[in-house]
Amino acid sequence: MARSTEANVSVFRSLDWITIGLYLLLVIGGAVSIYAASYDFDRASMFSFAEFSGKQFTWIGLSLILGCVILLLDYRLYEAYAYPIYGAVLLLLLVTIFIAPDIKGSRSWLVLGPVSLQPAEFGKFATALALAKLFDSYNFRLNAKISNYLRALIIIFIPICLILMQRETGSALVYLSLIFVLYREGMSGLVLFSVLCTVTYFVVAVKFASPLVLGLPLGEFTVLLLICLVFCLMLVFYCRDIYIARNVILGMVGAGIAVTIAALCDVPVPGLVFFLVMLGAAMIYVSLVMFHHQIQKFVITMAFAVVSVMFMFSVNYVFGTVLQPHQQMRIKVALGIEEDLRGAGYNVNQSKIAIGSGGLTGKGFLNGTQTKLKYVPEQHTDFIFCTIGEEEGFVGSVGVLLLFLALILRVIAIAERQRSPFGRVYAYCVVSYLIFHLCINVGMVIGLCPVIGIPLPFFSYGGSALWGFTILLFIMLRIDASRKERRD
Amino acid sequence: MIASFICLIVIIYIVRLFSLQIGDEKYKEHAESNALLRRIIYPARGLIYDRKGNLVVFNQPAYDVMLIPKDMDKSFDSIAFCKVLGIDMPELRRLFDDMKNPRRNPGYSAYTPQKLISHLSQEDYGRLQEKLYLFPGFFIQKRTVREYAYPCGANILGNIREVGAKDLERDDYYRAGDYTGDLGVEKSYEKQLRGHKGVEILMKDAYGRIKGKYENGRHDVAPESGRNLTLSVDMDLQAYGEQLMQGKVGAIVAIEPSTGEILCLVTSPNYDPSLLVGKERGKNYRMLRDAPGIPLYDRALQAAYPPGSTFKPTQGLIFLEEGTVTTSTMYPCYHGYINKLRVGCHGHASPIALRPALQTSCNAYFCWGFKNFIDKRGTTPAAQFDKWKNWMVKMGYGYRLGVDLPSESRGFIPNVDFYNKSYRGPNWSANSIISVSIGQGEVLATPLQIANLAATIANRGWFYTPHIVREVADTVLDSSFRQKRSPGIKKEYYDVIAEGMRMAVLGGTCRGANLPGIEVCGKTGTAQNPHGKDHSAFMGFAPYHNPKIAVAVYVENAGFGAAYGVPIGSLIMEKYLTGTISPGRKGVEERMFTSKTFTASGTKH
Structure with missing residues (x-):
C-alpha cells in the first residue's frame, strides 16, 4: 500500500508537465471555440449556455478524470494488456458495423441513450499499444525479416478495414499516418519518398486534364x-x-x-x-x-x-x-478543377470566406457573423477552425497552429528520450495521429486538402474524439513518467 | 526528419492563412453580410398537362413581404406602413409576433430575411413597391402559387403548401417559407417539379437600400425551372367521372391496358383543387379533412374494399392454371353452394361450367372450384392456400402496385399464418375460408387493383404498373413503368375469362353495359359489408378485341353491381371510346348524374 502511494507520488513528480499544460490550453481553447460556434445572437439572452458547449464542458470534465485514472494505473498494465485491449477494441469496431444505426450513410456511431460514441476514435490508442508491443518484443527489428513488416502492417490494416466497413473513410485514413512510425523504426526513406511521389503524380495527373x-x-x-x-x-x-x-x-x-x-x-x-x-x-x-x-x-x-x-x-x-x-x-474541388459552390465546394468556400474575413486580429470573441449565421456547416465539429479564424483572426489561428506544433515537437522529444522501444513506438504513434489530424483538418478548412471528415483534436465538438485523444496522450504520459522507475 | 516535416507543413499553412486573412480582400468583402444581400430567386414550378396536351396546372405570381429585422430603421413608421397595406396596428403587431414566435417560425434570426406577410394581393403589391424606399430592411419576394384550369382531379394533382419543420430536417433544399408538394403528383414528383433555386447577390448601402448587383452579378446563380409533367389522365373523362359520382361515395379507375396509363382516377366525394391555394388553404384543408366522407381521402388508391364478384375472374384463372377445372368442368348449383354450409346463389341452369358461371356470376361454381383446389388430395390446405396467395400477389393484389402517387394502400390478401392465427392452428380447410373465393371475407382490394385486373385480362395476361404521369419533360420515365409484369398464367386461360365476361354483358349480370357498336366485357360485383347496404362494383374493359380501356367502378352502399357499377362503368367506356353518349343512353346518364346514395349523415365508411 505504502509502496503504491509512493509510486503515485513519484508519477506526478516525473510527469511531463509541459505536455499537460499544452493539452489543457488546447482543450480550453476548444471549449471556448465551441461556445462561440454554437452561440446564437438571437437567443443569447434565453440560453446563457448553448447546448453544444454545455455538453462539451461535461465531456472535458470527464476527460480530466479519465486522464487522472490513467496516470494512477501501473504503467506495466498497458504493456501487459496491449494485445487484449487491441483485440477488445477490434471486436467493438466489428460489432459496431452491425448494430450501429445508419447516420448520414455511415455506421460508426454507437447510440447509448442520450450519448453517442464513435468506437473508431478508441481504435487509435489500442492500435498504438499493439504496435508498440510488437516492436517491444525480444530482438525485434523491422528490417530483419519481411514478416516483421507484415506483422506491423496487419496490426495497422485490421482497424482500417473495419472502419472502412463502417463507411468512415476519414477515420480509416488516419491509420495510414502510422507509416511515420515505420519510418522512424528503420523503414527505408524510399517508401516515404514513393508515397510523396504517388500523391504528387496523382494530383498533377488529375488536375491538369x-x-x-x-x-x-x-x-x-x-x-x-x-x-x-x-x-x-x-x-x-x-x-x-x-x-x-x-x-x-x-x-x-x-x-x-x-x-x-x-x-x-x-x-x-x-x-x-x-x-x-x-x-x-x-x-x-x-x-x-x-x-x-x-x-x-x-x-x-x-x-x-x-x-x-x-x-x-x-x-x-x-x-x-x-x-x-x-x-x-x-x-476535384480540393484541386480547384471544379468550383462547385453549391455542392461539395460549398463548405470549403464558406469556410475560406469565414477565415478570410477574420483579418489580422479577427472580429472578436462571439462577433463572427459567417460562422454564427450558419453559412459554415459543421461549424462546431470538423470546421471549428473557421470560428477561430474568423473571431481571432490571423493571430489566433496561427497561435493555435503553433500550440499544436509545440505539442507535436514536445511529443517527439518525449519519444526520443524513451529507453524502451515500447515507449518510443507508442509516442511516435501519437505524433503520427496528431500530424495527420492537424494537416488534414486545417488543410481542408483553408482549402488545401480535400474535405475528409476528421476532427481537429481537442477542438472539435464531440466526446469520442476528445476522449480518444485524451486516452492516447495520457497513456503516453504515464509510460513516460515511468522511465525513472524502470531503472530499478 | 519528422519534426522538420511538420514544421514545413505548419509554415505552409501559416503562409496560406496569411494570404487568406491579410493578403486577400476578396473574402472580407464576401463576408460583409451588412453590405450584401443574398436574395433567392425562386424557379418556376413545372407545369402539368393532361394526355391531350391541355394545360391543367400553371403558376400565377404571388408576393411575400420579407424583412431583415436587424436592418429595420429605429424610426420605422408603422402607421405609414399600415396605411399602405390597408391593415390596422393590432394586425401588424400580430404579424410581427408570429414572425418572432419560435414555434411558428423556428428559423427566426434577426440577421436573415424573414417572411412577414404572405400572399400580397396585386394591388397591395403595387402600392408597397412604390413606397418601399420608406421602409429600410423590407423587400418583396416574388413567388408563384398554383392555378388550376379544371375544378376537378384534386386527388391526382395535389397542391403545394409551406414546408414544415420536418421537411426542413429531411431535405437541405428547403428553407423556411419555401413551398413543397402535398398529395398527388405535386408530392410524388416534387423533385422534378420544383427545379433548382437561383440566387442573386445584391449590394446594400448603410440604409439597407439596394445598390445593384454585386460584381455585376458574376456570383449569381440562375434559377432552373422545374420540369413539366404530362399526365396520362384525360381531364375531360376525369371531370365526367366526377360528375357521374356526384352524391355517391366511391371511386372510378380507368386504365389504358396497352400502356398501364391511368385515364381517370375519380374519388368521391371530392373537391375543387383551387380550394387549397393561397391564404385560405389552412382553413379549407381542415374543412376537407373533417367533412363527411372525408374528401381528402382518395378512395381510388387508399380505400381497401371487399372486391366481391369482380374477384371471380382471378379464381377462374387459378383453377384453370392449376388444373383444378377445365373449361368443360361442371359444378352443381341449387341456389347456392351446399356442402355442410351454404353460400347462396340466384337462379340459373345447373350444373354449370366456367364461362356461364362468369356470365351469371354463380357463387356455387367458384366455391366448388375453391374447395377442390384447397382440399386437393395428397397435399395440405395450407400448402394449397399458399399457392393461391402467391397467384393473387402475382396478379397485383395484397401489395402496393407501385403507382406514382403517394399513399397507395396495399389492400389485403390473407396468408397461411393469418389463418393459423385466427383458427389457432392449422385445422382449417376450404370450407372455413370459402368466402374468399367470391371476393368476400378477409380479402380486400383497392379500386386501382381491381382496374388493374381488368387491364390484365384485357391484355390477356400481362400489365404495366399503372401510372399517372406519362412524361416528365427531358427525362425518361421510371423503369418500373416500362416493364411488362406478367402473373404467369397462360394466355388461353385469359381468353376463356374474357369470353365469360363478354357473355356477362351479352346475356348475364352486365347486360346494362351492352353498348351499341362496342364489344364490352364486364363483371359485376355486389359486396356485402358490415357497414350497411351492399357495395356496388363493376370491372370491365372494351372493346373485346384490341381493348382501349379497362375500368373499375366501386360505389359504397349502393346495392347490386348492376344498379350503379354497370351504368357508370359503361358510361365511362362509351364516353372515352366514342367521345359522346348515344341518345338511347342519355336516360341512364341523367339517372347517374342525379341519383344520390350518400347523405352527409347517412353513410359510414
Whole structure:
C-alpha cells in the first residue's frame, strides 16, 4: 500500500508537465471555440449556455478524470494488456458495423441513450499499444525479416478495414499516418519518398486534364517530365554516381531541346513516344555502364521510374472507376478543377470566406457573423477552425497552429528520450495521429486538402474524439513518467 | 526528419492563412453580410398537362413581404406602413409576433430575411413597391402559387403548401417559407417539379437600400425551372367521372391496358383543387379533412374494399392454371353452394361450367372450384392456400402496385399464418375460408387493383404498373413503368375469362353495359359489408378485341353491381371510346348524374 502511494507520488513528480499544460490550453481553447460556434445572437439572452458547449464542458470534465485514472494505473498494465485491449477494441469496431444505426450513410456511431460514441476514435490508442508491443518484443527489428513488416502492417490494416466497413473513410485514413512510425523504426526513406511521389503524380495527373502538350494532356506531360527529373535526381543523390548522372542529364536535356525545336517548327512529335523512348534509352545506357557493386541501387532507380510510368497510366482508371462520385467531386474541388459552390465546394468556400474575413486580429470573441449565421456547416465539429479564424483572426489561428506544433515537437522529444522501444513506438504513434489530424483538418478548412471528415483534436465538438485523444496522450504520459522507475 | 516535416507543413499553412486573412480582400468583402444581400430567386414550378396536351396546372405570381429585422430603421413608421397595406396596428403587431414566435417560425434570426406577410394581393403589391424606399430592411419576394384550369382531379394533382419543420430536417433544399408538394403528383414528383433555386447577390448601402448587383452579378446563380409533367389522365373523362359520382361515395379507375396509363382516377366525394391555394388553404384543408366522407381521402388508391364478384375472374384463372377445372368442368348449383354450409346463389341452369358461371356470376361454381383446389388430395390446405396467395400477389393484389402517387394502400390478401392465427392452428380447410373465393371475407382490394385486373385480362395476361404521369419533360420515365409484369398464367386461360365476361354483358349480370357498336366485357360485383347496404362494383374493359380501356367502378352502399357499377362503368367506356353518349343512353346518364346514395349523415365508411 505504502509502496503504491509512493509510486503515485513519484508519477506526478516525473510527469511531463509541459505536455499537460499544452493539452489543457488546447482543450480550453476548444471549449471556448465551441461556445462561440454554437452561440446564437438571437437567443443569447434565453440560453446563457448553448447546448453544444454545455455538453462539451461535461465531456472535458470527464476527460480530466479519465486522464487522472490513467496516470494512477501501473504503467506495466498497458504493456501487459496491449494485445487484449487491441483485440477488445477490434471486436467493438466489428460489432459496431452491425448494430450501429445508419447516420448520414455511415455506421460508426454507437447510440447509448442520450450519448453517442464513435468506437473508431478508441481504435487509435489500442492500435498504438499493439504496435508498440510488437516492436517491444525480444530482438525485434523491422528490417530483419519481411514478416516483421507484415506483422506491423496487419496490426495497422485490421482497424482500417473495419472502419472502412463502417463507411468512415476519414477515420480509416488516419491509420495510414502510422507509416511515420515505420519510418522512424528503420523503414527505408524510399517508401516515404514513393508515397510523396504517388500523391504528387496523382494530383498533377488529375488536375491538369487540359490543354494538350505534344498530344498529351498537360498533367501527363508534367508527370512524365517529373519522372525523368526524379530519375536523374536518384542517380545523383541515391546512386551517387555523378558520371553516369551527368551523361543521362545531358542526353535528356539534348533530346528535350531537339523536341522543343521540332515542335516550334510545327513538326508533329508524339509526346508519349518521345518520353518512353528517352527513358528507355537512358535505362539501357545505365544498365550497360552501371557499377556492379551498386547494382541494387541502380535497379531500384530504374524500377522506380518504370513503376511511376505504369502508375501514371492507371491513375485515370483508378480515379474514374474505383473512387465514388462524391469522393471524386471532393478531390476535384480540393484541386480547384471544379468550383462547385453549391455542392461539395460549398463548405470549403464558406469556410475560406469565414477565415478570410477574420483579418489580422479577427472580429472578436462571439462577433463572427459567417460562422454564427450558419453559412459554415459543421461549424462546431470538423470546421471549428473557421470560428477561430474568423473571431481571432490571423493571430489566433496561427497561435493555435503553433500550440499544436509545440505539442507535436514536445511529443517527439518525449519519444526520443524513451529507453524502451515500447515507449518510443507508442509516442511516435501519437505524433503520427496528431500530424495527420492537424494537416488534414486545417488543410481542408483553408482549402488545401480535400474535405475528409476528421476532427481537429481537442477542438472539435464531440466526446469520442476528445476522449480518444485524451486516452492516447495520457497513456503516453504515464509510460513516460515511468522511465525513472524502470531503472530499478 | 519528422519534426522538420511538420514544421514545413505548419509554415505552409501559416503562409496560406496569411494570404487568406491579410493578403486577400476578396473574402472580407464576401463576408460583409451588412453590405450584401443574398436574395433567392425562386424557379418556376413545372407545369402539368393532361394526355391531350391541355394545360391543367400553371403558376400565377404571388408576393411575400420579407424583412431583415436587424436592418429595420429605429424610426420605422408603422402607421405609414399600415396605411399602405390597408391593415390596422393590432394586425401588424400580430404579424410581427408570429414572425418572432419560435414555434411558428423556428428559423427566426434577426440577421436573415424573414417572411412577414404572405400572399400580397396585386394591388397591395403595387402600392408597397412604390413606397418601399420608406421602409429600410423590407423587400418583396416574388413567388408563384398554383392555378388550376379544371375544378376537378384534386386527388391526382395535389397542391403545394409551406414546408414544415420536418421537411426542413429531411431535405437541405428547403428553407423556411419555401413551398413543397402535398398529395398527388405535386408530392410524388416534387423533385422534378420544383427545379433548382437561383440566387442573386445584391449590394446594400448603410440604409439597407439596394445598390445593384454585386460584381455585376458574376456570383449569381440562375434559377432552373422545374420540369413539366404530362399526365396520362384525360381531364375531360376525369371531370365526367366526377360528375357521374356526384352524391355517391366511391371511386372510378380507368386504365389504358396497352400502356398501364391511368385515364381517370375519380374519388368521391371530392373537391375543387383551387380550394387549397393561397391564404385560405389552412382553413379549407381542415374543412376537407373533417367533412363527411372525408374528401381528402382518395378512395381510388387508399380505400381497401371487399372486391366481391369482380374477384371471380382471378379464381377462374387459378383453377384453370392449376388444373383444378377445365373449361368443360361442371359444378352443381341449387341456389347456392351446399356442402355442410351454404353460400347462396340466384337462379340459373345447373350444373354449370366456367364461362356461364362468369356470365351469371354463380357463387356455387367458384366455391366448388375453391374447395377442390384447397382440399386437393395428397397435399395440405395450407400448402394449397399458399399457392393461391402467391397467384393473387402475382396478379397485383395484397401489395402496393407501385403507382406514382403517394399513399397507395396495399389492400389485403390473407396468408397461411393469418389463418393459423385466427383458427389457432392449422385445422382449417376450404370450407372455413370459402368466402374468399367470391371476393368476400378477409380479402380486400383497392379500386386501382381491381382496374388493374381488368387491364390484365384485357391484355390477356400481362400489365404495366399503372401510372399517372406519362412524361416528365427531358427525362425518361421510371423503369418500373416500362416493364411488362406478367402473373404467369397462360394466355388461353385469359381468353376463356374474357369470353365469360363478354357473355356477362351479352346475356348475364352486365347486360346494362351492352353498348351499341362496342364489344364490352364486364363483371359485376355486389359486396356485402358490415357497414350497411351492399357495395356496388363493376370491372370491365372494351372493346373485346384490341381493348382501349379497362375500368373499375366501386360505389359504397349502393346495392347490386348492376344498379350503379354497370351504368357508370359503361358510361365511362362509351364516353372515352366514342367521345359522346348515344341518345338511347342519355336516360341512364341523367339517372347517374342525379341519383344520390350518400347523405352527409347517412353513410359510414
